[in-house]
Amino acid sequence: YPKAWSMMMAGCGINKGVVVGETDKDGYEVTSKSFDERNLFATIFTALGLDPHREYDLPGMPTFHYVEEKAEPIRELLA
Numbered sequence: 001y002p003k004a005w006s007m008m009m010a011g012c013g014i015n016k017g018v019v020v021g022e023t024d025k026d027g028y029e030v031t032s033k034s035f036d037e038r039n040l041f042a043t044i045f046t047a048l049g050l051d052p053h054r055e056y057d058l059p060g061m062p063t064f065h066y067v068e069e070k071a072e073p074i075r076e077l078l079a
Helices: 037-047
Strands: 030-032
Touching: none
Parallel strands: none
Antiparallel strands: none
């Protein structure tokens, strides 16, 4: 099922017991609220208080690149 997947998140400003999006009866096709990995990372950054569209330069580490501008956090998940 490459088009639809499930995951669980907890802590750091994430709402409890939230289900976002729907699939068809077989769980194969997304029927509402389609998201991808960019939205996931934007959500994690936002929950941690980081701007997902900014580039971070961490001493001694590679540059931490931003999430693409068009990717927005999944607001339903944020507390």
